[in-house]
Amino acid sequence: MAIEKYDVQALFATPYFKTNLKHAITEEHVKFVRGLKMIKNRDNLISENLYIFEEPEMAGIKAVIQEALDIYSSQVMGVEHKLYVTQSWALSNPPGVGMHSHSHSNSLISGSFYYDELPQPLSRVIFDKHTSYQQLEINPLRERQNLFNTPINVLTPESNDLILFPSYLNHQIEANMAQTERRAIAFNCFIKGQLGNYRDVSELML
Numbered sequence: 059m060a061i062e063k064y065d066v067q068a069l070f071a072t073p074y075f076k077t078n079l080k081h082a083i084t085e086e087h088v089k090f091v092r093g094l095k096m097i098k099n100r101d102n103l104i105s106e107n108l109y110i111f112e113e114p115e116m117a118g119i120k121a122v123i124q125e126a127l128d129i130y131s132s133q134v135m136g137v138e139h140k141l142y143v144t145q146s147w148a149l150s151n152p153p154g155v156g157m158h159s160h161s162h163s164n165s166l167i168s169g170s171f172y173y174d175e176l177p178q179p180l181s182r183v184i185f186d187k188h189t190s191y192q193q194l195e196i197n198p199l200r201e202r203q204n205l206f207n208t209p210i211n212v213l214t215p216e217s218n219d220l221i222l223f224p225s226y227l228n229h230q231i232e233a234n235m236a237q238t239e240r241r242a243i244a245f246n247c248f249i250k251g252q253l254g255n256y257r258d259v260s261e262l263m264l
């Protein structure tokens with residue numbers, strides 16, 4: 059007899075968080091970030107300053123991103139620990155340039171903030187569920203692709219969006235097909251507080 063009834067459920071899932079912060083960005087912020095000295099990265103440009111949130115001009119941006127991180131730690135991670143930004147930097151993709159696949163080491167959560175007007179057409183962020191060499195590549199048929207079997211997932215950030223995602227996720231940015239630069243801020247985060255338990259000898263104070 060053929061099987062007619064079956065059930066497929068999710069065991070675990072990977073979150074990403076998105077919010078729009080247009081209300082918190084001023085012309086002064088945009089001017090300040092645009093004015094940062096940029097140097098050559100592998101393909102695109104990165105700010106020479108890699109702690110830009112520590113600059114007084116960025117206090118307003120730092121505060122609103124902290125507000126988003128507080129929501130992420132309490133509502134998405136479900137913890138009372140505090141997420142805080144470690145390094146923060148500006149990025150610029152000139153026309154024709156994207157960002158190669160990478161992940162962020164020594165960081166728990168990473169973020170991208172599209173503080174400036176994004177040029178059209180929008181470049182997408184492509185997340186890859188594989189984090190290392192794959193012995194077998196078993197990809198689903200296009201018409202049977204779903205959240206469980208897809209090897210990649212794609213999102214299209216819009217101007218003033220903030221995206222937060224687990225730092226271990228491999229991601230790349232599509233080539234900028236616009237005639238003008240595509241600008242963004244990126245940052246890494248770690249957590250403060252107590253992990254583990256004293257009697258279990260797993261305690262770690264951060």
Ligand SMILES: [Fe+2]
Pocket residue numbers: 160161162168229244
């Ligand atoms: Fe990245």
